[in-house]
Amino acid sequence: MKRIRAREALWRKSGLAVVAASLAGVLLLAGCSSSKPEASAGGSPSGGQGAASSAGASGSGSSGSGSPVVYHLGETINPEQVTNFNPFLATGNWSNLFDYVFDQLYYFNPVKGELVSRLAAGEGAWSDDKKTYTVKLNMKAKWHDGQPFTAADVVYSYEALKTNAALDRYQLWGDKRLKSVTAQGDDTVVFALNDRFPSLPFYLTTVYIVPKHQFEKENPAEFLNKTPIGTGPFQFDSVNESAIVLKKNPDYFLGAPQIDQLLIDRFNNSSTLTLAIEKGDVQGSTGTVAMPSVPKLLENPANKLQVYPGLSTYAVIMNNEKPGLNDPAVRKAIQLGLDRQSLIEKGESGGVFPASPGFLSSVFGDSTDAKLLDDPAYAYDANKAMQTLEAAGYKKNGKGIYAKDGKTLSFTYHMAANAPAQNKEGAMITAWLKAIGIETTVKLVTWPELTKLLMSGDYELLQNGLTTPPDPQAALEVFHSKMTAPTGTNTPGLNYMRFRDKDVDAWLDEAASADDQTRQELYKKVQDRIAEQAPIAMMYNVGGHVPYRVDQFQGYDENLPVTSALSLLKVSKK
């Protein structure tokens, strides 16, 4: 009896403790919920009421010499993207940040497909033999910590790629490319080459210049750079669980920004980010938006969407070595069987660009063979697709699938799992292929696995994107036979198609060191051959689709990505 009572007491005591602890929790929550109106009145934009909140935040903010102008930019930035701020590293950071904090020598403007000087003072000069490129620097630039910027910083940044192979993502120090990078005085850098490499200026856009005085004390391949020091228009202030906080660099050499604080609000998913734009909590993103919400978003005239072409092309990638797909007629039929316009309108809500059957993105301006885009010879035509197959000797079997010499046109079709838009488009494509008598078996795998399959060649049809450097030569070299390997061996480059064409190789080799005029002619030849041989069936080109609001801020430069550093420089509060 006594024991029972003791146990009861224990139970009651522990029960009480749980109740007390939970009550404390409830009180805490209740306490802060009642303090909520206060919090938003104190200028918390994310807690405010609708679109008025940000205006209220900066309008009714602290007294004194005018409240600071705060610009909220939203992005999907996951925890693993803020573990370092080292622009050399491919992992652990959100690379768009570097555009605001650092500068390259040149910036590649995807809207116009041209180079814009950042740390370089205008275009560089080629030597007569085209084997040295000399760049004058903009000496008005200086580091955020006040130290002077010199040619030594540029040399250091390029040398860091040479000494750390894993950092040299674009292989600037590859065989026929850079021989040395040297300083000539404080204001000039000389790039010496092993061979002609006319694309060099494009590659200079891929390297952010870091301060030698900070980096030389560290190992650039492992440095976390928790407080980055750049030359860029915005200075790093701090990072927290919800935002990366930048403030304006009043001494920026291309002119000081007119916004005082650039807050990059971190979201984990594009849907909430899109809601935040619609609500006015953030003014835009650098290119993330939930595509299905775009029509709704644009109903409000305060919201705009900037769309420009880019360096990623989504396509049905075909392994040209697999039986059936080694026949150009079959690949051609697949190319003709894809309704690219529907993919753009229904799959991507108009947020992407048409892709040229010749592969080269329209971002490359004059190098792109523009006429291919509208050429009816490559337009969607299911009947023509079937005629092409019949002309090549294929006959429909009992199930309505084409076959020739015992080979039925039945292929595996790989695409990414957990990618709703991709899966919707994949369903459209496989239905179109069925309609022209080509059967597919869909297989869903993870994104990294897609890459593995592409590299090894262990696939037949595979839906994925190919991203190239900002250089037409490199983009077209995706189809060079030196970039491929037989099925079963990993490819050394992006020629996952296992496409081999002697003419294409020769034209590209010649173009690598030719003058501009000749290069463009050669590129057109290559593009025409790609369109004709159809080693890959294009879907669309993905560059930027940037949502932004125009009700509170003005001055966006639409000739640039509107939320890029150079455009935000000009943006001011209405």
Add this chain to the structure above:
Amino acid sequence: MRYNSVYLLNRIGFSLVTLFVAATLNFLLPRLMGGDPASALASDKALGSQQVADALKAQFGLDNPSLLYQYGQYLKQLLHGNLGISYANYPSPVIDVIGKALPWTLGTVLTATLLSYLVGWLIGIRGAWKSGSFFDQSTLFSAFFLNSVPFFWIAIIFIMIFSFYLGWFPLGQAVDPTYGAMSAMEKVRSVLYHAILPVFTLIIASLAGHILVLRNNLMRVLSEDYMLLAKAKGLKASRRKYAYGARNALLPSFTGLMTSLGHVIGGAITTEIVFSYPGVGLVTFNAILNHDYPLIQGAFLCIAVSVIVCNLIADLLYPLIDPRVALG
């Protein structure tokens, strides 16, 4: 003495064996996914360059392809308390990545788990005691409805109603974007303010199960003979309800609570994603997508250890609550 040493040793030994098996599975499972992280990274960031892939492989310690060798290294590092370097966060150590996310998860998921059990139990007890009443019928109906609705759906609906249309709460995130410039008091307020909706969602979404289990158990206990005897003896209703009825009915739910506590450390993936909340669930989810073996291993090991420890605690506490166990 409530414990006997055989029972104790048995439980602890069993936990250690489970831990070893978990650690081994933990090593093997991510490697069965297919696709190697270095090549994927090189293809993603370096145009599929083989040189870069090789350099990355060396960096990640994947250049020795023998699984046995990798396993040996893994166990060795584990015994030193070293969870390795995350690939996707390279060069940040796994322990830092998890450590940064852990407080957010503990704060929300732990609070929500405790509150949800407490509220669920109280509702379940009341429902069973007055079974058939309007209260019982309406909570039962709501519980069946909520039990069949996924977490993320409730989260999305709550965001639309409370954050977007009513504007009472933020759309997500853990703190105000200007957190760094705030005073300590404002910081606390900011954290709590942002945590309310995720915690509320988690409570609502997990409440139903606890109500149903406890209600059914208590109904069963209430029909036992000793309850009738207690009533016949003239014991107070509250005593019969809590000390005789609920206490016995809680035994299975107590195991459920301890298991849930063990899983707290794993976070709440869907809720964290919808609310842009920086917890462990999201980190683990992204680690899987990125083929980040060390981070996946680290996260799963933490979950495994926490589940095993909570189970051990449950096993050790059980004799205190239910004397039949230890002596059996």
